[in-house]
Amino acid sequence: MTDIVLNIDGKEVTAAAGATVLDAARQAGIHIPTLCHFEKLEAYGGCRLCMVESESRGKTSYVVSCLYPVENGLVVRTRSAKVDKIRRLIIEELMAHAPEAPELVALAREYGADKDRFEKEPIYCILCGLCERYCAEVKQKNAIGFVGNGPEREISFVPEIAAKECNDCKECFPLCPTSYLQAAFVLVESLTFAPAAAEPVAAQG
Amino acid sequence: MPKLESVAALESLRSDILARRDATRPCIAVCAGAACDGLDSITVATAFKSEIAKQGLEGKVDLRVTGCHGYCEKGPNVVVGPKDVCYFEVTPEDVPGIVSATLKGEVFEERVYKDPQTGAKAVHMDEVPFYKHQTRLLIGDNPKIDPMKIEDYIAIDGYAALAKALSTMTPDEVLNEVKKANLRGRGGGGFPAGSKWETTKNAPEKTKYVIVNGHEGESAAFMDRAMLTGNPHKVIEGLIIGAYAIGAQQGFIYTRHDAPRLVEHLKAAMAQAEEYGFMGENILGSGFSCNVELHFDVGIFVSGESSGLMRSIEGNAPEPRPKYIRTSVSGIWDKPSNLNNVETWANVPQIITRGADWFTSIGSERSKGTKLVSLSGNVVNSGIVEVPMGTPLRTLIFDIGGGVRDGKSLKAIHFGGAMGGSIPADQIDAKLDFDEMSKLGAPIGAGGLLVMDEDTDMVEVARYLLDFLVKESCGKCVPCREGMYQMLKILTNITEGKGKTSDLDRLGDLMEVTSAASLCALGKTASDPLKSMMRYFKDEYETRIATGGGAGSQAI
Numbered sequence: 001m002t003d004i005v006l007n008i009d010g011k012e013v014t015a016a017a018g019a020t021v022l023d024a025a026r027q028a029g030i031h032i033p034t035l036c037h038f039e040k041l042e043a044y045g046g047c048r049l050c051m052v053e054s055e056s057r058g059k060t061s062y063v064v065s066c067l068y069p070v071e072n073g074l075v076v077r078t079r080s081a082k083v084d085k086i087r088r089l090i091i092e093e094l095m096a097h098a099p100e101a102p103e104l105v106a107l108a109r110e111y112g113a114d115k116d117r118f119e120k121e122p123i124y125c126i127l128c129g130l131c132e133r134y135c136a137e138v139k140q141k142n143a144i145g146f147v148g149n150g151p152e153r154e155i156s157f158v159p160e161i162a163a164k165e166c167n168d169c170k171e172c173f174p175l176c177p178t179s180y181l182q183a184a185f186v187l188v189e190s191l192t193f194a195p196a197a198a199e200p201v202a203a204q205g
Numbered sequence: 206m207p208k209l210e211s212v213a214a215l216e217s218l219r220s221d222i223l224a225r226r227d228a229t230r231p232c233i234a235v236c237a238g239a240a241c242d243g244l245d246s247i248t249v250a251t252a253f254k255s256e257i258a259k260q261g262l263e264g265k266v267d268l269r270v271t272g273c274h275g276y277c278e279k280g281p282n283v284v285v286g287p288k289d290v291c292y293f294e295v296t297p298e299d300v301p302g303i304v305s306a307t308l309k310g311e312v313f314e315e316r317v318y319k320d321p322q323t324g325a326k327a328v329h330m331d332e333v334p335f336y337k338h339q340t341r342l343l344i345g346d347n348p349k350i351d352p353m354k355i356e357d358y359i360a361i362d363g364y365a366a367l368a369k370a371l372s373t374m375t376p377d378e379v380l381n382e383v384k385k386a387n388l389r390g391r392g393g394g395g396f397p398a399g400s401k402w403e404t405t406k407n408a409p410e411k412t413k414y415v416i417v418n419g420h421e422g423e424s425a426a427f428m429d430r431a432m433l434t435g436n437p438h439k440v441i442e443g444l445i446i447g448a449y450a451i452g453a454q455q456g457f458i459y460t461r462h463d464a465p466r467l468v469e470h471l472k473a474a475m476a477q478a479e480e481y482g483f484m485g486e487n488i489l490g491s492g493f494s495c496n497v498e499l500h501f502d503v504g505i506f507v508s509g510e511s512s513g514l515m516r517s518i519e520g521n522a523p524e525p526r527p528k529y530i531r532t533s534v535s536g537i538w539d540k541p542s543n544l545n546n547v548e549t550w551a552n553v554p555q556i557i558t559r560g561a562d563w564f565t566s567i568g569s570e571r572s573k574g575t576k577l578v579s580l581s582g583n584v585v586n587s588g589i590v591e592v593p594m595g596t597p598l599r600t601l602i603f604d605i606g607g608g609v610r611d612g613k614s615l616k617a618i619h620f621g622g623a624m625g626g627s628i629p630a631d632q633i634d635a636k637l638d639f640d641e642m643s644k645l646g647a648p649i650g651a652g653g654l655l656v657m658d659e660d661t662d663m664v665e666v667a668r669y670l671l672d673f674l675v676k677e678s679c680g681k682c683v684p685c686r687e688g689m690y691q692m693l694k695i696l697t698n699i700t701e702g703k704g705k706t707s708d709l710d711r712l713g714d715l716m717e718v719t720s721a722a723s724l725c726a727l728g729k730t731a732s733d734p735l736k737s738m739m740r741y742f743k744d745e746y747e748t749r750i751a752t753g754g755g756a757g758s759q760a761i
Contacts, residue, residue, distance in 0.1 A: 045527050046681050048722045062721050067527050082721070087685075088720040093687035117711070127680065146680070147503065151690045153680030183466050 007075040021065035022050055032078050033087065035094075035177055037126035041137050043067050048127055051086050051109075053077040060066065076154060084111055091099055092117040094126045101126070101178040124180035127153055131172035131181050136146050140166045144172070155181070157188050208482035210561040211490040212268070212368040213568040215359075215630075222360050228287060230319055231266050231307045234348040235295075238273025238431055242466065252297035256304045266307060269357075272347040272435015272470075276335050277588035283316075284348045288322050289330040292316040294348070294511045321585070321607070338604045340567070341443035341591045342575050346430070347435035352470040354478040358438040364483050366554035370446050371491040376556075380406065383553065387573045392546030392728075393621070395572070395639035401543055404533040406451045408541035415495075416537075416544040417444055419460030419467075420502050420509030423622035424673055425653035428577035429547040429588045432458065434467040437474035438483075441497065443553035445484055448495040454485075454554050455496055456457035459514050461503035471499060506677030511544050512536075513679070525725030526677050542606035546651065548577055569595030569638045574639060578735055582619070582655035583610045592637065599633045602656055613658040617742075621650025623670040624730035626737030627663065646737040662744040664749050667735045668696040674731050685728025686717035692732065704750035713739075 003014045008025050015024035035047035044064040052067045055075040090112040092103050095104055099115050108115055131145045143161040146153055150200045209215050214661050235250040250270045262332035274282045285307050299316050305315040311377055316326040327333045352356040370379050384399030399729035405413055421429040433440055479485045486494045500518050502508045508523035515537045536542025556564050565573045572594035581587040585607030609615050615630040628645035635645055642649050671693045680686045693717050695708050716732035723729045
């Protein structure tokens with residue numbers, strides 16, 4: 001397969017055809033922040049934090065690097081006033097829901113985000129979908145799903161599946177950027193999985 | 206009915222149908238479009254049926270229950286052919302009078318149009334102000350068709366365009382005609398349909414799909430369902446012609462699950478089209494085959510977004526996906542999929558029949574043909590209107606629409622539903638043109654036009670529209686889900702008198718990031734109404750924040 005040559009932050013970068021800008025950047029040691037990305041999963045494009053400025057055939061646009069395919073001659077800027085503004089606002093929006101999440105706190109520091117810009121409504125989950133997708137794509141169990149849409153969207157365990165599968169797995173816990181998942185599981189478990197709960201679960205990350 | 210095996214068989218069937226009909230015989234067309242149906246026009250139709258039976262007039266007077274005529278404001282609508290005498294607000298009690306007058310070649314004066322100011326009457330369709338300023342190339346056939354009867358469509362030259370394309374044109378010639386006609390997509394973007402077709406046609410995969418987007422989720426838009434319910438065969442004919450040009454073997458019609466009459470008519474029309482051989486295997490003996498399936502939405506606005514719609518047809522949740530690779534190249538099951546909206550497809554047959562040169566003679570320089578517009582809000586005559594592209598908004602709102610209700614003055618004109626924009630009354634001479642309206646910040650969208658009077662509260666309008674969209678976001682991406690939610694909270698605070706001076710700043714950032722960073726068109730355009738407000742009505746927002754509310758009285 002022919003290699004693609006593009007420019008990221010002034011640096012010439014070579015990537016395989018079909019790779020994404022994020023892949024190419026990471027390979028070249030250029031950092032782009034992400035919240036919903038995990039190598040073992042299909043790219044999702046939900047958090048939009050990995051947005052970069054791209055210039056192709058004289059046209060500047062803002063694209064999510066985790067999904068945007070590399071192309072020859074593409075010029076990518078991973079930081080710019082507008083990129084930073086997008087990231088800052090996304091962080092501020094998420095901090096209304098998970099103000100103490102360590103990953104968000106670190107990002108807020110880097111991008112000068114104000115955690116109090118929007119009124120707090122802590123629901124802790126930032127709906128990155130890592131748990132849901134890990135369970136579906138890697139474990140192929142579909143024990144977690146999204147319910148509701150828009151601001152009503154939330155993750156939910158499917159009791160019939162979770163009662164069988166989750167106690168011995170919990171591989172999704174460490175993926176959660178806010179640790180909400182673990183708390184949710186323990187809560188759901190205590191309420192729903194009565195038979196399985198006979199065997200106490202140690203809360204481990 | 207045996208399947209038609211050739212173009213000659215179609216023409217012979219058409220002659221038979223016409224021979225059985227007497228063009229001079231009176232035909233009473235009762236509108237059963239959504240608005241008239243809601244006004245119980247079926248009881249009017251039933252009354253006509255009984256009266257015709259009672260007077261023993263079968264064979265002397267025909268009765269037809271049809272799709273939407275357009276003048277929703279004055280329903281139930283009745284049009285008596287062949288001279289197209291229009292009766293409005295017809296009740297079952299008027300029926301004997303209308304039948305008697307019709308028999309005598311007279312007019313039942315009580316229900317003809319009367320000018321609200323002068324009292325002057327208008328009897329025929331081409332004299333009624335609402336109709337006479339229109340060019341009804343698409344919706345105009347509705348009164349002539351019982352949508353459940355394919356014969357009615359064949360009688361008015363239905364499927365002649367398909368026959369012409371299959372028997373006398375190559376797929377490339379069909380494509381070139383549509384490109385030359387510069388038919389631009391009627392669903393919102395105004396993207397040239399011919400270029401889109403060409404992309405799908407040239408995509409390497411052999412399996413290709415063509416799709417009708419009949420979702421019409423845009424608030425204040427109701428013309429597509431009038432078209433699809435009232436004249437389903439025109440859309441099917443356009444779709445099959447497109448499939449032939451593109452080389453698609455499979456078509457899909459994606460539409461609303463919650464419009465029973467639409468579903469009934471479409472199912473019947475598709476069954477008949479298959480029976481007669483206009484879709485399915487070896488269409489009209491041409492060797493070209495294309496099957497069409499009907500799919501229903503899942504009750505969420507975003508299932509009308511192209512990639513969301515395609516996920517839905519695949520059987521998945523209608524979550525949009527990024528279109529760095531266009532759906533015309535990689536759509537349903539990653540196959541090239543050409544999606545056009547109902548009105549776009551409906552334009553195809555006449556382009557083939559009458560040619561691109563004729564089509565481009567109608568409209569403005571860069572927007573050709575006519576446009577269906579759903580006219581509503583504080584306007585005297587709400588309804589479905591069809592005018593040439595380039596028609597001034599003044600004609601739409603005043604000549605056709607009869608002006609603003611209750612003698613009030615015009616404050617704003619809103620186009621494009623919840624993702625459109627509002628422009629002030631002084632833009633009344635702007636033209637209905639894709640590019641001109643986009644530049645003004647009120648893109649035509651699918652064609653929902655809302656008239657807003659002097660009492661309209663522009664903060665409430667933006668809040669109302671966002672409140673709708675917030676609930677329709679799928680919630681997958683952060684800027685759309687959270688951005689709209691925060692904008693809605695700020696606007697709600699302002700309308701409740703709790704606005705802060707910093708709010709406009711925060712709104713500015715939210716608008717910018719939501720449109721730049723959202724995954725699909727819903728989030729990208731969700732703040733467009735608000736952007737138009739900041740462009741034309743910012744002082745109203747500033748005053749509301751400064752005075753702590755207590756202003757306007759109504760939304761739309």
